[in-house]
Amino acid sequence: MNDAAQLIVSDAPREAAERVNLLGMSRAGLQEFLVGLGEKPYRALQLMKWIYHQGVSDFSAMTDVGRDLRERLSACAEIRPPEVAEEHISADGTRKWLIRVEGGSCVETVFIPEEGRGTLCVSSQVGCSLDCSFCSTGKQGFQRDLTSAEIIGQVWIAAAAFGLPKKGGQRRITNVVMMGMGEPLLNFDNVVTATDLMMDDFAYGISKRRVTLSTAGVVPALDKLAKVSEVSLAISLHAPNDALRDQLVPVNRRYPIRQLLDSARAYLGAQTDSKRVVTVEYTLISEVNDRPEHARELAVLLRDYPCKINLIPFNPFDASDYRRPSRNAVSRFWNILTEAGLRVTVRSTRGDDIDAACGQLVGRVEDRTRRSERHRAARAGSPVAGAA
Ligand code: SF4
Numbered sequence: 001m002n003d004a005a006q007l008i009v010s011d012a013p014r015e016a017a018e019r020v021n022l023l024g025m026s027r028a029g030l031q032e033f034l035v036g037l038g039e040k041p042y043r044a045l046q047l048m049k050w051i052y053h054q055g056v057s058d059f060s061a062m063t064d065v066g067r068d069l070r071e072r073l074s075a076c077a078e079i080r081p082p083e084v085a086e087e088h089i090s091a092d093g094t095r096k097w098l099i100r101v102e103g104g105s106c107v108e109t110v111f112i113p114e115e116g117r118g119t120l121c122v123s124s125q126v127g128c129s130l131d132c133s134f135c136s137t138g139k140q141g142f143q144r145d146l147t148s149a150e151i152i153g154q155v156w157i158a159a160a161a162f163g164l165p166k167k168g169g170q171r172r173i174t175n176v177v178m179m180g181m182g183e184p185l186l187n188f189d190n191v192v193t194a195t196d197l198m199m200d201d202f203a204y205g206i207s208k209r210r211v212t213l214s215t216a217g218v219v220p221a222l223d224k225l226a227k228v229s230e231v232s233l234a235i236s237l238h239a240p241n242d243a244l245r246d247q248l249v250p251v252n253r254r255y256p257i258r259q260l261l262d263s264a265r266a267y268l269g270a271q272t273d274s275k276r277v278v279t280v281e282y283t284l285i286s287e288v289n290d291r292p293e294h295a296r297e298l299a300v301l302l303r304d305y306p307c308k309i310n311l312i313p314f315n316p317f318d319a320s321d322y323r324r325p326s327r328n329a330v331s332r333f334w335n336i337l338t339e340a341g342l343r344v345t346v347r348s349t350r351g352d353d354i355d356a357a358c359g360q361l362v363g364r365v366e367d368r369t370r371r372s373e374r375h376r377a378a379r380a381g382s383p384v385a386g387a388a
Helices: 027-036 043-053 067-076 148-162 184-199 219-228 242-248 257-269 292-301 327-339 371-380
Strands: 083-089 095-100 106-114 117-121 125-127 142-145 175-178 211-215 232-236 278-284 307-313 344-346
Touching (some): 027 043, 106 148, 117 148, 184 219, 211 219, 278 327, 292 327, 327 344
Parallel strands (some): 278 307
Antiparallel strands (some): 083 095, 106 117
16 A cells, blocks of 8 residues: 555445435435335435435434334335445545445545545446556456445545535535546446436535536437436547547447537537536547647547547556656647647646546456456466457
């Protein structure tokens, strides 16, 4: 473990309970559950305020709920967030939680404090099946989707660590980005439920402009998202043409750049807020996609497209041969895009002393795909028996 990090190890995982977990249940689902108990639907709003505003997991503490209902809830339901296995704090204030989910695997959640804002980066899956070539999570293979309780539970854990604003604390989590482990759109229903709770005034009440879902480009699911969600949208582009993107983001072979950009534009068109734009993420990798010709091609591609571009200098990790771009290459790339009239920011590297920087999240994944094994074998120069 890194010297700059602090380690807190929790107890062993609890046994899965039979009771219904109310954490992560949609507002409508909770109303239905309470009606099933013979209660009025408004009770759901009362419970949500206790769960998310007050961070209460014990029904007996819910003093404005009648004793009879509290007792019945204690018998058949629970509020059970996932457990913190480890917590690391970077020298720059970035915090990373390793969160143990049911089955024993762990995912990672990162909080990045900045002047006037605090961004929580949340995971949606245990591992990821998409295998983007520059991403540490992709090298871990894939185990399963997170439940909505495990997704919103990451916000619960971070909120509890900082003190809840409704209890008089300052709001520390101002933004949430679904940019941790996993492809959110491949876990559609649970991600929509959890992000709805992030934006719901009876839960975390974060503005829809400050809850962002980032996708590598699962176009049919993005088309579907436009009909049911108001989250802000980011797309992981990383290349200005299909030939290069096919190598970096393999899902591009199924849904090429033009389809992705059209779908993202349609997503914006479906929103009531006409001023919104898509965030285009572009990880700059030395000598791979950071040359002036790539910047010029990107400028042409995104000319007149409603977007802002976020350049992310590649953060190295053990299982990758890619290199971080030089400062000169980053500023040259930035210059070409800004001179073309595009809105561009450069993401500063945060938390890399605790492996919490963008692209470095690994968790502990029980890989069901054998991809992690294949990646290790490829680097060692030997084939994996039976590998596809
Ligand atoms: S960048 Fe995102 S979609 Fe690609 S492998 Fe990593 S987690 Fe999955």
